[in-house]
Amino acid sequence: MAFSLDDRATVPDGVVSRELDGETVLLNLETGMYFGLDAVGTDMWRAIGESATLGEALAAVRGQYDVDEATIRSDFLQLADELLAKGLLQRADQEAPSAR
Amino acid sequence: MSVVSGEREAFRLTRTGPEWRDHDVGGLRETFDRQHCVKLPGFIAPPLLRQIHRLVASAAFAEFVHEGIASELQMTAGVCTGALDFLVNDPRLFEFVRAVTACAPIRAFVGRVYRRCPGTDHHDSWHDDLGRQRMIGMSVNLSDEPYEGGTFEIRRFKADTLIASMPNVGLGDAILFRIADGLEHQVTALRGAAAKTAFAGWFVGHRPDGPSDGAAGAQ
Numbered sequence: 001m002a003f004s005l006d007d008r009a010t011v012p013d014g015v016v017s018r019e020l021d022g023e024t025v026l027l028n029l030e031t032g033m034y035f036g037l038d039a040v041g042t043d044m045w046r047a048i049g050e051s052a053t054l055g056e057a058l059a060a061v062r063g064q065y066d067v068d069e070a071t072i073r074s075d076f077l078q079l080a081d082e083l084l085a086k087g088l089l090q091r092a093d094q095e096a097p098s099a100r
Numbered sequence: 101m102s103v104v105s106g107e108r109e110a111f112r113l114t115r116t117g118p119e120w121r122d123h124d125v126g127g128l129r130e131t132f133d134r135q136h137c138v139k140l141p142g143f144i145a146p147p148l149l150r151q152i153h154r155l156v157a158s159a160a161f162a163e164f165v166h167e168g169i170a171s172e173l174q175m176t177a178g179v180c181t182g183a184l185d186f187l188v189n190d191p192r193l194f195e196f197v198r199a200v201t202a203c204a205p206i207r208a209f210v211g212r213v214y215r216r217c218p219g220t221d222h223h224d225s226w227h228d229d230l231g232r233q234r235m236i237g238m239s240v241n242l243s244d245e246p247y248e249g250g251t252f253e254i255r256r257f258k259a260d261t262l263i264a265s266m267p268n269v270g271l272g273d274a275i276l277f278r279i280a281d282g283l284e285h286q287v288t289a290l291r292g293a294a295a296k297t298a299f300a301g302w303f304v305g306h307r308p309d310g311p312s313d314g315a316a317g318a319q
Binding site: 027034 | 115116117147148150151152155178179182183186187190191
């Protein structure tokens with residue numbers, strides 16, 4: 001199921017990230033798959049990690065770019081859903097209790 | 101000779117990158133200057149260590165002989181080796197290592213995961229690791245349980261006395277050591293029943309030829 005802006009997303013324990021020169025590489029330790037984020041994706045990723053909900057994260061990113069709301073909302077949710085599909089994000093209620 | 105243990109945690113490799121306190125670097129550098137090696141307890145932060153340890157447990161190993169120096173089991177390339185390479189080939193880690201060791205600019209870390217089992221012919225011997233622009237060695241303990249023996253030692257070439265003897269039995273702890281003309285090092289024989297597993301290699305001043313780039317002999 002796709003994310004909504006009311007959802008709270010977290011990074012699974014098995015995901016590691018490295019930011020370099022404004023871009024980010026994510027590695028899913030469960031699958032061994034890498035995923036690269038450009039500068040905009042990196043801003044979105046950072047905002048998701050720092051926000052209570054995806055709606056808050058979108059608001060934070062929107063303030064950084066001179067783009068119409070529909071476009072950035074669409075891009076943001078598309079990225080969040082892609083990260084969810086690749087196991088690089090999860091809904092907060094899916095966090096694995098054993099990993100805490 | 102100094103026996104090092106229990107230095108407080110000054111550095112952590114986390115899921116999002118290295119973290120350290122600048123005010124701890126001076127002490128680490130002083131130790132490294134004095135004995136050409138320094139221990140970094142808790143090098144891998146616990147949440148990341150749990151993930152790495154899980155990958156180590158499911159990885160495959162194969163016998164490997166580094167002619168004239170060592171024999172051991174070596175982890176075959178896979179998710180675990182890729183993850184470790186990804187985690188340590190980090191410019192911020194290179195910055196920290198340079199701050200502690202004052203080495204020349206680092207371009208990469210080249211390493212492999214090895215396992216030595218007591219009661220087998222797995223062994224190590226004195227060697228210097230010189231060449232291929234290796235500057236600083238690093239060994240991170242990934243063993244399931246505390247092992248006996250398997251202590252890192254460093255000395256002047258063929259000297260009767262050691263500069264330092266450094267046990268490294270805490271899971272996720274690391275040792276940094278200098279690679280330089282006139283220095284050599286070894287890991288002592290294992291005793292007891294527990295195997296030693298470590299991620300070991302070198303910070304080098306060149307882009308490596310491949311993932312392991314001659315890493316077989318690293319401690």
